[in-house]
Amino acid sequence: MRYIVAVLIILLPLPVFCTTYGDAQCTLLEIIDGDTIKCDIAGYPDIIGRGISVRFRGINTPEIRGKQRALGLISKSKLEALIGANRTVTLKDISRDKYFRIDADIYVGDWQINRNELLQP
Numbered sequence: 001m002r003y004i005v006a007v008l009i010i011l012l013p014l015p016v017f018c019t020t021y022g023d024a025q026c027t028l029l030e031i032i033d034g035d036t037i038k039c040d041i042a043g044y045p046d047i048i049g050r051g052i053s054v055r056f057r058g059i060n061t062p063e064i065r066g067k068q069r070a071l072g073l074i075s076k077s078k079l080e081a082l083i084g085a086n087r088t089v090t091l092k093d094i095s096r097d098k099y100f101r102i103d104a105d106i107y108v109g110d111w112q113i114n115r116n117e118l119l120q121p
Helices: 002-011 014-018 069-083
Strands: 024-033 036-041 050-056 090-097 102-108
Touching: 036 090, 036 102
Parallel strands: 050 102
Antiparallel strands: 024 036, 024 090, 036 050, 090 102
16 A cells, blocks of 8 residues: 555656646746746736746756856856847746746747757856
8 A cells, every 4th residue: 555655646746747838938037047037928827927937948057146156157147148138038848847947948039048058157
């Protein structure tokens, strides 16, 4: 019986992490760090679509707080240079990661930003 309960506990959250929620247009509000932006998602209600933090899928840069602050600021400035003056980005294959954060492939026009190795410090 314990074995069955343990298997269910492990497998029940799995659909949350495997599900993608499609694509959406996003108005960029702020670049938080080298792998996270804050935006308003068009067509979503205010409670879930305004001021939302979105992480770049497959990118992990140093945080701008803590011991690696200098590297984190470098990553943030690289992202700012890549996005430039564009205030609209496209979120593709929106999903949740294992920490329940919003993850997406982020595009400016047809160009996928999170496949750019320049974001890594």
